[in-house]
Amino acid sequence: MTNDEAKTARAEWGTRFGFLMAMIGAMVGAGNIWRFPFVMGDNGGGAFIVAFLVLLFLLAVPGLMAEVALGRYSNKGVIGAFRDAAGPGGVVGFGVVVLLVNIALMSYYSPVIGWTLYYAIHSLLFTFTASGFEAVAFMDAMFANGPLVVGLHTVVMGSIAAILLLGIRDGVERIVVYAVPVLVLSLVVMMIRGLTLPGASEGIAFAFTIDWAYLTYSDTWIAALGQALFSTGLGWGIALTVGSYLREYDDVPLGGGVFTAIGESSVGILAALAIFPIVFAVGVEPDAGAGLAFVSLVQVFPEIPLGSLVAILFFVGFFFATFTSGLLITEVSVTTLSEETGFSRNQTVIGVCGGIWLLGIPSAWDVAILNYLDFVFANWGLPLATLMIIGVIGWVLGPKRLRILSVNQNAGIYVGSWWDPLVKYVIPGVMLFIMGYFAYDNFGTTEMYGGLAVLVLFPVVGYVLMSVVDGRRSPAEATEVPGGDD
Amino acid sequence: MSLTPAVLGMLAFTLLAFQGVAGLALVVTLRQEGRKVELLEHQDRIDTYSPKALAELREWIENNPDDPLAERARRQHNTCVETLRETDRRFYDWSDEEIARLERL
Numbered sequence: 278m279t280n281d282e283a284k285t286a287r288a289e290w291g292t293r294f295g296f297l298m299a300m301i302g303a304m305v306g307a308g309n310i311w312r313f314p315f316v317m318g319d320n321g322g323g324a325f326i327v328a329f330l331v332l333l334f335l336l337a338v339p340g341l342m343a344e345v346a347l348g349r350y351s352n353k354g355v356i357g358a359f360r361d362a363a364g365p366g367g368v369v370g371f372g373v374v375v376l377l378v379n380i381a382l383m384s385y386y387s388p389v390i391g392w393t394l395y396y397a398i399h400s401l402l403f404t405f406t407a408s409g410f411e412a413v414a415f416m417d418a419m420f421a422n423g424p425l426v427v428g429l430h431t432v433v434m435g436s437i438a439a440i441l442l443l444g445i446r447d448g449v450e451r452i453v454v455y456a457v458p459v460l461v462l463s464l465v466v467m468m469i470r471g472l473t474l475p476g477a478s479e480g481i482a483f484a485f486t487i488d489w490a491y492l493t494y495s496d497t498w499i500a501a502l503g504q505a506l507f508s509t510g511l512g513w514g515i516a517l518t519v520g521s522y523l524r525e526y527d528d529v530p531l532g533g534g535v536f537t538a539i540g541e542s543s544v545g546i547l548a549a550l551a552i553f554p555i556v557f558a559v560g561v562e563p564d565a566g567a568g569l570a571f572v573s574l575v576q577v578f579p580e581i582p583l584g585s586l587v588a589i590l591f592f593v594g595f596f597f598a599t600f601t602s603g604l605l606i607t608e609v610s611v612t613t614l615s616e617e618t619g620f621s622r623n624q625t626v627i628g629v630c631g632g633i634w635l636l637g638i639p640s641a642w643d644v645a646i647l648n649y650l651d652f653v654f655a656n657w658g659l660p661l662a663t664l665m666i667i668g669v670i671g672w673v674l675g676p677k678r679l680r681i682l683s684v685n686q687n688a689g690i691y692v693g694s695w696w697d698p699l700v701k702y703v704i705p706g707v708m709l710f711i712m713g714y715f716a717y718d719n720f721g722t723t724e725m726y727g728g729l730a731v732l733v734l735f736p737v738v739g740y741v742l743m744s745v746v747d748g749r750r751s752p753a754e755a756t757e758v759p760g761g762d763d
Numbered sequence: 764m765s766l767t768p769a770v771l772g773m774l775a776f777t778l779l780a781f782q783g784v785a786g787l788a789l790v791v792t793l794r795q796e797g798r799k800v801e802l803l804e805h806q807d808r809i810d811t812y813s814p815k816a817l818a819e820l821r822e823w824i825e826n827n828p829d830d831p832l833a834e835r836a837r838r839q840h841n842t843c844v845e846t847l848r849e850t851d852r853r854f855y856d857w858s859d860e861e862i863a864r865l866e867r868l
Contacts, residue, residue, distance in 0.1 A: 293796040297789065323773035330780055478766045485773045526799050526809060528792060536788035543781035678832055681823050682839065685816035689795050 287352060288445040289524045295450035297532050299519050302453035302601030304510040304541040307389055310595050313504060313545030314552050315565035318483045320500045321491025328492060328501035336707060337509040337538040339699045341516050342684055342692065343670045345533030348520025350683040354613030355514045362674040365747035370739030371665040375514040377735050378654065378662040379609045384636035385650045390603050391429025393596040395419060396571065400592040405575050406585045412575040416567065423642040430641040431634060437607050438630035442623055445522050449604060456597040463594030464551040470587050471554030480553030483563065502711060507655065508545065509538050512663025514609040531689030555581060570595065607633065649724065656715040657728030661735065664708040671701035799854060806850045811843045813855040824868055841867045
């Protein structure tokens with residue numbers, strides 16, 4: 278669009294493509310590559326896809342529209358957006374919850390990015406195709422080597438800080454417009470390689486065989502629900518932050534909602550098409566998580582023609598997937614804290630990245646701590662953040678007001694009133710259900726108590742903090758309280 | 764396990780539902796972006812609401828005149844109306860008759 282920087286002092290995406298790639302880069306992470314394919318194959322294949330697609334359109338697409346629209350409506354980070362929606366006071370503290378969850382999430386995600394960096398480097402060194410290479414021993418040695426992972430975590434946070442220091446357009450956008458297409462291209466090339474191997478059809482059959490009975494199992498819907506909510510990053514403050522940098526005439530619902538939710542999920546489908554044909558062609562058991570990426574796949578690369586090159590494509594793409602997510606997760610805190618404090622963006626970048634680095638050291642040192650935090654925040658922290666954002670839109674600002682003022686302004690598609698009850702009732706209800714379900718499923722475990730601590734402490738800390746902070750603001754600084762509902 | 768017609772059908776459906784929809788959304792939104800750029804090169808602003816969305820905004824303002832956000836809504840409504848009157852090319856599908864019937868609030 279036109280160079281209209283003069284209209285606003287706030288940064289903006291330079292291009293529409295930059296915004297879209299930022300959304301995809303943020304939402305496509307490790308889960309799309311090492312979790313989605315196995316979950317799909319293990320939950321009825323085609324039946325899972327149907328359930329997943331229904332939930333994407335029911336929850337993720339409207340939810341992402343709402344979150345991006347709130348960002349565009351306020352042109353502020355998480356706390357500023359909450360203040361615009363609810364007026365100054367304790368409720369703004371629920372934005373602090375989102376911020377705390379993001380910082381906690383990034384503290385243990387950075388070491389995961391470090392793992393993918395380590396494997397990307399070793400793929401370039403042709404380690405995996407060297408004679409005598411042992412995949413399990415190699416992975417276990419990495420996890421057991423605390424100083425190594427702390428070093429990788431340091432490199433990751435240092436690199437993220439360096440890019441964020443360059444700003445939204447010259448830093449984040451310049452990276453994502455290349456990293457996301459490289460990731461997609463890597464998976465496409467890997468898919469073509471896999472599909473041309475003898476026995477590849479077994480992998481396709483594993484992923485896409487339809488067993489409709491799975492649609493009657495609650496486990497299938499819970500797995501699809503988890504994937505639709507967590508994979509799309511709905512309600513984590515990322516979409517809100519990315520949306521806050523939209524330009525004056527940019528659309529929200531088509532790019533921020535439909536394209537982001539379906540586009541990021543299609544990377545998971547692509548990963549299934551890239552991974553399973555190769556895994557099955559070589560006769561290795563499919564797996565999920567680190568076992569899939571760091572053991573199963575590493576074992577098959579030496580067995581296939583051009584395996585070294587496929588390994589490089591996969592691990593470099595995998596690293597880009599995790600790194601761009603880390604970049605945008607960190608940007609949430611940087612944007613918000615630079616607005617809420619007297620610090621410049623550069624000072625905030627250093628402070629936030631330094632703080633996350635410090636908090637991430639235990640997770641980098643001991644994988645058991647990382648696993649514990651991942652379990653607690655994936656099951657309760659992230660749904661809590663989603664509940665806060667969608668809750669403030671649905672019950673404080675009001676979905677109809679946001680829809681007519683922001684969602685449908687400059688929109689590429691018209692969003693009708695069907696959207697309002699989804700945002701007000703369905704998504705918050707689903708988030709409450711999922712937190713309750715996980716609590717029931719893990720009743721009495723240390724993870725459940727950790728989750729309870731997050732559910733209670735984060736909102737209390739946020740509420741008290743912002744009651745004090747906003748209470749000190751002069752009346753002139755206080756924005757008008759919109760309040761009410763539609 | 765083998766590639767039965769059902770598996771291939773599911774694969775085709777999946778590619779259409781995910782890659783197809785995502786690709787279509789990407790092409791449409793980038794084309795719309797191109798159209799907006801073209802309009803902004805010709806004139807310094809463009810209409811911000813479709814006829815249906817503007818009618819809904821207007822109805823909401825009329826039904827909620829005392830809402831704390833009514834002033835903002837009114838401003839957005841009037842900006843769109845003025846732009847439609849003062850520009851000769853539109854992004855959304857507005858007819859001259861529809862524009863003639865519009866009034867500032």
